């Protein structure tokens with residue numbers, strides 16, 4: 318394999334990806350803004366490293382231009398994705414990231430034309446958000462040709478990393494997001510709910526601003542997309558009590574208090590949890606003019622952070638071999654909806670119609 322950069326390698330997820338690359342003997346170059354965090358990791362894993370921040374595009378370009386791709390793991394991506402993606406386009410280097418933030422998908426999508434001219438692939442969302450859901454969405458769309466609507470849901474017992482919680486916290490003041498008639502619209506958090514059979518039980522959850530609200534609209538062409546999370550820790554009856562307080566998330570003091578609470582927590586799930594927890598992803602496409610036209614799929618797969626490591630490395634492997642990929646691509650647009658089934662410990666649990 319040709320060399321690639323893992324930027325943000327000192328973070329919880331970046332380090333897991335770096336460790337896996339070392340295990341596979343892949344030529345990863347670790348990178349980040351802080352030498353005191355990158356150097357010890359590079360020494361521990363015996364991998365090369367580079368230190369640069371994201372303020373100066375020419376510095377980023379000169380630091381990445383000898384690599385075939387950057388796997389960007391430094392989030393919250395609202396602060397980091399655009400400078401890295403622009404530098405990738407200027408340097409002729411493929412861009413991947415593990416974001417789940419809708420505004421980031423929108424920004425990267427806006428660079429589609431420039432990336433196509435440069436022959437650079439832009440692939441945001443190569444982790445748990447959005448690989449399994451994007452693949453599931455495209456599986457059901459292929460089996461329901463006249464679909465007008467798409468629901469996606471997922472269930473996972475898993476704990477979130479500090480970086481994921483901070484990224485989600487930054488997005489919460491924007492409220493919920495759904496796609497209606499092709500447009501991404503805002504709404505209240507903890508309002509729109511749905512019950513879905515997942516992991517063998519009926520589970521109720523709320524619509525959330527997950528990346529597929531943007532990406533599945535692009536990769537399936539369906540105008541109405543809603544994503545639900547079946548959160549195990551949040552009893553559904555509590556939602557109306559909590560909802561009035563979600564407005565407080567716009568307050569800078571509340572944001573800062575919650576960020577400090579997150580910082581005092583653990584970096585992310587431990588190895589035992591990553592190797593034992595399971596995740597379940599569901600998609601249903603249907604034709605609103607004729608509800609007997611529908612397709613459903615449920616996929617069982619790995620815990621979210623183990624998934625993110627495996628799926629990002631799978632995408633890197635495929636991107637290196639692919640010819641002529643350029644512009645904004647979702648995982649299933651680039652490599653087909655069976656991409657998810659190529660990952661370890663992943664299978665279709667049920668499909669309708671059979």
Ligand SMILES: NC(=O)c1ccc[n+]([C@@H]2O[C@H](COP(=O)([O-])OP(=O)(O)OC[C@H]3O[C@@H](n4cnc5c(N)ncnc54)[C@H](OP(=O)(O)O)[C@@H]3O)[C@@H](O)[C@H]2O)c1
Nearest residue numbers: 325327328329330351391392415444445446478480481484
């Ligand atoms: N799609 C998915 O399913 C998925 C899965 C896992 C993670 N993620 C996302 O990935 C991101 C990282 O998560 P994590 O748990 O690994 O977080 P983390 O442990 O907090 O690590 C964050 C990393 O980003 C770097 N960073 C942050 N802001 C930066 C900036 N302005 N410039 C340069 N580097 C910066 C940090 O560098 P320093 O060490 O210098 O602070 C650190 O290396 C989050 O946005 C998370 O939501 C998504």
